[in-house]
Amino acid sequence: MKKLSLLFLGLIAFMPAVFAQNQVDMASGLRSEGKIYVVVLVLLVIFAAVAVYLFTLDRKVKKLEKDN
Amino acid sequence: MRKNWWKILALILVASSIVAGFLGPVPVLPILHETIRNVYFHVPMWFTMISLYLISVIYSVKYLNTGKRAYDLMAVEAVNTGILFCACGLMTGMLWANITWGAPWPNDPKLNGSAIATLMYLAYLVLRNALEEEQKRAKISAIYNIFAFPIMFVLIYILPKLNDSLHPGSGGNSTFGDLDMDNYMRPVFYTAVVGWILIGVWITTLRYRVRLIEDKKNSL
Numbered sequence: 001m002k003k004l005s006l007l008f009l010g011l012i013a014f015m016p017a018v019f020a021q022n023q024v025d026m027a028s029g030l031r032s033e034g035k036i037y038v039v040v041l042v043l044l045v046i047f048a049a050v051a052v053y054l055f056t057l058d059r060k061v062k063k064l065e066k067d068n
Numbered sequence: 069m070r071k072n073w074w075k076i077l078a079l080i081l082v083a084s085s086i087v088a089g090f091l092g093p094v095p096v097l098p099i100l101h102e103t104i105r106n107v108y109f110h111v112p113m114w115f116t117m118i119s120l121y122l123i124s125v126i127y128s129v130k131y132l133n134t135g136k137r138a139y140d141l142m143a144v145e146a147v148n149t150g151i152l153f154c155a156c157g158l159m160t161g162m163l164w165a166n167i168t169w170g171a172p173w174p175n176d177p178k179l180n181g182s183a184i185a186t187l188m189y190l191a192y193l194v195l196r197n198a199l200e201e202e203q204k205r206a207k208i209s210a211i212y213n214i215f216a217f218p219i220m221f222v223l224i225y226i227l228p229k230l231n232d233s234l235h236p237g238s239g240g241n242s243t244f245g246d247l248d249m250d251n252y253m254r255p256v257f258y259t260a261v262v263g264w265i266l267i268g269v270w271i272t273t274l275r276y277r278v279r280l281i282e283d284k285k286n287s288l
Contacts, residue, residue: 040090044083051079054270058075061277068281 075270081263088256095250099168106164108257112264113157114182118221119265120150120272121189125217128210140206141283143213144196145275147189149268154186169234177231181223188216 089108097104124146131139161179162172173179192212199205228235 036090040087043086043090047079047083047086054267054274055075057274058072058270061274061281064281065277068284 074266078263078266078270081259082267083263085256085260085263089260092256093252095253103164103167104253106160107253108260110157110160110164111257112261113153113160114224115261116264116268117150117153117157118224120146120153120268121217121220123269123272124150125214128213131206131210132214135203137202137206137283138280140210141279142272142276143210144193145279146272147192147213148275149272151186151189151193152271153264153268154182154189158182158186165234174234176228176234178224178228178233178235181227185220185223188220192216 085108089105094102094104124143127139127143127146130136131143165174165179166172169176192209195212196205196209199208
């Protein structure tokens with residue numbers, strides 16, 4: 001158990017290094033420079049809003065069906 | 069919740085197609101450039117529209133077989149939702165065409181075919197409103213609907229294939245061939261298609277259920 005947790009700690013400790021390396025590689029890519037992720041997030045937010053809206057409509061209709 | 073699993077599936081499918089559609093690799097092609105990603109969003113609109121119209125035809129046939137009012141209502145609401153997706157398809161297509169083909173509405177058989185098909189389905193709704201008597205309305209519009217569907221399909225899918233069209237799949241190049249879609253795009257595209265069809269069905273069922281409640285209130 002102790003060994004495992006040590007290994008885990010070691011992994012966490014090395015994580016930033018791994019990520020940093022990735023970032024160096026990614027920085028040359030067009031996508032990270034172009035900030036396309038922001039657009040994806042915006043679209044996901046809009047889509048999530050539509051989804052929530054549909055679910056609330058669904059619930060409202062269900063209520064109406066029960067009342068009738 | 070157990071009954072609603074497909075709604076959640078629909079949301080997951082479309083959401084993942086948004087992520088994979090924007091971040092994934094696409095073939096580098098002249099003229100199209102990054103707009104090839106529109107395939108994930110513009111084309112599923114049309115697939116959804118055709119699926120909803122197909123559902124509508126099935127319910128029209130069911131209505132003619134049984135005479136149950138609920139089937140007629142389902143047929144109308146499927147067309148209503150289908151027209152929503154048709155409008156989305158037309159608008160996104162015009163935007164895309166403006167950039168890649170130079171005009172929002174070039175003289176293309178697929179565009180003109182889809183315009184006629186849209187008018188046909190709008191005529192279906194006008195026809196329904198024109199008939200006062202309920203049974204007559206349901207029967208006549210069901211028969212109209214059964215005729216409209218194959219004509220729509222020919223206009224949108226088959227005739228453009230026989231002519232030279234700007235759309236892929238015409239004038240010799242195959243639809244979804246290797247030219248316009250690679251092996252990464254295909255799964256993302258079909259994910260989007262299935263997701264949007266499920267969402268279209270979901271909206272249809274919502275409209276149908278509201279319509280049923282309205283119908284019950286009116287008949288009381």
